[in-house]
Amino acid sequence: MAEIINGKEVAKKIRKELKEEVIKLKEKGINPKLAVIMVGDDPGSQVYVRNKSKACEKAGIEFEEYLFDANTSEETLLETIHKLNEDFSVHGILLQSPVPKHININKAFRTISPEKDVDGFNPINVGNLSIGEDAFISCTPYGIIKLLEEYNIETEGKSAVILGRSNIVGKPMIQCMLNKNATVTVCHSRTKNIDEVIKRADIVIAAIGKPKFVKENMIKDGAVIIDVGINRLEDGTICGDVDFDAVSQKASYITPVPGGVGPMTIAMLLNNVVKSAQKLK
Numbered sequence: 001m002a003e004i005i006n007g008k009e010v011a012k013k014i015r016k017e018l019k020e021e022v023i024k025l026k027e028k029g030i031n032p033k034l035a036v037i038m039v040g041d042d043p044g045s046q047v048y049v050r051n052k053s054k055a056c057e058k059a060g061i062e063f064e065e066y067l068f069d070a071n072t073s074e075e076t077l078l079e080t081i082h083k084l085n086e087d088f089s090v091h092g093i094l095l096q097s098p099v100p101k102h103i104n105i106n107k108a109f110r111t112i113s114p115e116k117d118v119d120g121f122n123p124i125n126v127g128n129l130s131i132g133e134d135a136f137i138s139c140t141p142y143g144i145i146k147l148l149e150e151y152n153i154e155t156e157g158k159s160a161v162i163l164g165r166s167n168i169v170g171k172p173m174i175q176c177m178l179n180k181n182a183t184v185t186v187c188h189s190r191t192k193n194i195d196e197v198i199k200r201a202d203i204v205i206a207a208i209g210k211p212k213f214v215k216e217n218m219i220k221d222g223a224v225i226i227d228v229g230i231n232r233l234e235d236g237t238i239c240g241d242v243d244f245d246a247v248s249q250k251a252s253y254i255t256p257v258p259g260g261v262g263p264m265t266i267a268m269l270l271n272n273v274v275k276s277a278q279k280l281k
């Protein structure tokens, strides 16, 4: 039976430490602030933004929301980003995705100053991560690395299989695992014989958005299973990309959904805002 990786607990510990860092910053007259921009009214995004706002409030981080309707032009969005880039009171800028189709999200990410890009999506940060320079790291992969470290899970020389190659999870995860000296394989929707690839993994990181895709018979005995997926089932419940009940019988470690990777994503966002405030002052 696998040990459950309790992301909620680890995130709580990180948030407590960050709260103390925020107090120290405030004593020096620095008031960490996150600006969040949302275009349109995607219900999922509204929940995520609300959770980020609550988490900031608890940590003592100021939170400013910029809500635009779905017809807002790209020009207006970019102007807002420019203003926030120049605003000394703002330490982190986050553009909530998805954005409406007429907006080029990559152009918007490029416009966010790399020094305030707390989501780590500006190509400068993506590039710095890949060449081993100091960078803001995309919050979900960064949170996963913190979980592996917290549970002393060995990564060096281990075979890590990442399922999914999105810009926000899969791709930055590749670099993070390489930096941890794992041997990395990436699977996506065109991968052939995916079961065989997963079976060779010491560490499986599933980020594909397919409910209970990873089954017990696909994994190696004692594999470490990190489940990033958040899938809403017809009955309203949430499940991951891993068939938790069966897989946890065979894995050595496993993250639950909810309560695994999700809470770490927000904790690392707070971490990045505090880091930015410490640097930008």
Ligand code: NAP
Pocket: 140, 163, 164, 165, 166, 167, 168, 169, 170, 187, 188, 189, 190, 191, 194, 207, 208, 209, 210, 228, 229, 230, 231, 261, 262, 263, 265
């Ligand atoms: P995404 O942009 O939709 O990307 C999904 C990836 O999975 C793509 O690379 C796709 O391959 C691949 N894929 C889809 N079906 C597959 C299959 N049957 N076999 C192998 N690969 C397959 O998703 P995302 O934004 O990375 O998110 C993935 C999941 O993580 C979602 O459930 C999302 O809600 C969740 N998520 C959770 C957190 C968190 O904090 N816990 C944060 C972000 C996302 P192609 O590239 O070939 O299309």
